[in-house]
Amino acid sequence: MQAPLAERLRPKQLTDLVGQQHLTGQGGILQKAIASGNIPSMILWGPPGVGKTTIANIIAHNVSATYYQLSAISSGVKDVREVIEQAKQETKAILFIDEIHRFNKGQQDALLGAVEKGIITLIGATTENPSFEVNSALLSRCQVFVLKALDEHDLVQLLQKAITDDVVLKEKKIELKETEALIRLSGGDARKLLNLLEIVTDSSGNEMLITDESVLQTVQQKMALYDKSGEQHYDIISAFIKSIRGSDPNAAVYWLARMIEGGEDVKFIARRLLILASEDIGNANPNALLLANATFDAVNKIGYPESQLILSQCVIYLASSAKSNTATVAIGNAMAAVKQFGDLSVPLHIRNAPTKLMKNMDYGKGYQYSHSYENNFSSQEYLPEKIVGTKFYEPGKNIREEELRRFLKQLWKEKYNY
Incomplete structure (x- = not known):
C-alpha cells in the first residue's frame, strides 16, 4: 500500500525541512546538537503541522541512539x-512522545527519574503552552524550542516541492495556477496542506490545472465533517465563540455538541471559554471569569463524558451574560502606547525608594498614600508626563460598567468625564 503524500515527503535531514530556520538553519541550535551528537531533552512547542514530529524523526535518523516513540493519546504509565x-x-x-500535554501528572512523573538519570533523552511535542501543561519538575529538565507557524512563502514552497519531487506527482503534468484555497483550507498546517493536495490530484487524471475553484469543489465533496487538526476545527471553534459573543445560547450549545461529538480536547474548549470570559464579557459581569475558571478546573478533574454537563452550564451562562470588550480595547490601547513612546520614565513620586541614596534623589518624594485621604483617594498623577491625560479604558454601556463610570467620574471629576 502506498504511503500518503505527507509521509513520502517527510524530510530526512534538517536542510530539507521547510520553515523553522531559527532552529534548523546553519548555526541553529538543533543543527549544532545533531552535529555534536549531544541531544538535550526538549519540548517542541508549536501549532499543528509545522515539523515537530519530523524534527524528532530527523534527530533519530542522525544520532546513534535507540529510538522509541509513544503517543500520549494511546499510551499510559505502563x-x-x-x-x-x-x-x-x-x-x-531517545523517547519521543507526541502530544505530551495529554499526559497527566502521574504519567509525566513516571518520566522524571529516567530523564534525571540520563536513561532516556526525552523529546516531547505539544501544541499547548508547556508552562501550563508540563509538570514544572519535568519542564525544568528540558529545553523548550518554539516552532513558528509556516508563512505563505513556506507553504507555496512545500506545494512546489511536492509537485516536482514526489515520486507519484512528478509523473503527472500538474500546473499550480492558484494556491490561496489550498493555503487557507490548510490553516498553515503542512500535513493538512499535503493531504489536500493529494485529494485534489487524486481526483484528476495525469494532466491538471489547480485553481482555487477546483480545490474548493473537490474538497467540499471529500472532506470529513470534523477534523480536529484541520479547517473544520477552526471553523467550528469560530462559530462557537461567535455564538457566545452574539448572546445566542442555542447556537453556542449546538457548536459545543459538535466539538464534543468530534472528540475535541476538553481542555481546549475550557481554555477558550476562559479567554472569552475576559475578552468579550469582562467587567460587564466579573462572575463570568470566575465561572469559566471553575469550569476549567472541574473538567480537568472529571473528563468526558460528565464534563459535557459542566461545559454546557458555563456556555449557556456566558452566552446569556452582558457583553463588553472594554478590557480587550484598553490593553490594546496601552500596548500601542508602549510601542509608540517606548520606555517612559516612572514619575519620581511613585518610584520605589528602598535606599537612602534613592530618597536623596527624590524617589517617592511627594507621594500621597491614598488611604490617608478621604474616600481612600488622592487625585495625584500616575502616568508618565508625556502621556498625561491619555485615555486607555472607557467603561462600556452596560449596568456594571455604568456603575464604574459614575464611580470614576465622582473620584476624578473632569479627568474621567467620559
Whole structure:
C-alpha cells in the first residue's frame, strides 16, 4: 500500500525541512546538537503541522541512539515504564512522545527519574503552552524550542516541492495556477496542506490545472465533517465563540455538541471559554471569569463524558451574560502606547525608594498614600508626563460598567468625564 503524500515527503535531514530556520538553519541550535551528537531533552512547542514530529524523526535518523516513540493519546504509565526498562539496556536512548500535554501528572512523573538519570533523552511535542501543561519538575529538565507557524512563502514552497519531487506527482503534468484555497483550507498546517493536495490530484487524471475553484469543489465533496487538526476545527471553534459573543445560547450549545461529538480536547474548549470570559464579557459581569475558571478546573478533574454537563452550564451562562470588550480595547490601547513612546520614565513620586541614596534623589518624594485621604483617594498623577491625560479604558454601556463610570467620574471629576 502506498504511503500518503505527507509521509513520502517527510524530510530526512534538517536542510530539507521547510520553515523553522531559527532552529534548523546553519548555526541553529538543533543543527549544532545533531552535529555534536549531544541531544538535550526538549519540548517542541508549536501549532499543528509545522515539523515537530519530523524534527524528532530527523534527530533519530542522525544520532546513534535507540529510538522509541509513544503517543500520549494511546499510551499510559505502563507503556512509559516498559520503554524505560528497555532503555536501561541501551547506551543511549531517545523517547519521543507526541502530544505530551495529554499526559497527566502521574504519567509525566513516571518520566522524571529516567530523564534525571540520563536513561532516556526525552523529546516531547505539544501544541499547548508547556508552562501550563508540563509538570514544572519535568519542564525544568528540558529545553523548550518554539516552532513558528509556516508563512505563505513556506507553504507555496512545500506545494512546489511536492509537485516536482514526489515520486507519484512528478509523473503527472500538474500546473499550480492558484494556491490561496489550498493555503487557507490548510490553516498553515503542512500535513493538512499535503493531504489536500493529494485529494485534489487524486481526483484528476495525469494532466491538471489547480485553481482555487477546483480545490474548493473537490474538497467540499471529500472532506470529513470534523477534523480536529484541520479547517473544520477552526471553523467550528469560530462559530462557537461567535455564538457566545452574539448572546445566542442555542447556537453556542449546538457548536459545543459538535466539538464534543468530534472528540475535541476538553481542555481546549475550557481554555477558550476562559479567554472569552475576559475578552468579550469582562467587567460587564466579573462572575463570568470566575465561572469559566471553575469550569476549567472541574473538567480537568472529571473528563468526558460528565464534563459535557459542566461545559454546557458555563456556555449557556456566558452566552446569556452582558457583553463588553472594554478590557480587550484598553490593553490594546496601552500596548500601542508602549510601542509608540517606548520606555517612559516612572514619575519620581511613585518610584520605589528602598535606599537612602534613592530618597536623596527624590524617589517617592511627594507621594500621597491614598488611604490617608478621604474616600481612600488622592487625585495625584500616575502616568508618565508625556502621556498625561491619555485615555486607555472607557467603561462600556452596560449596568456594571455604568456603575464604574459614575464611580470614576465622582473620584476624578473632569479627568474621567467620559
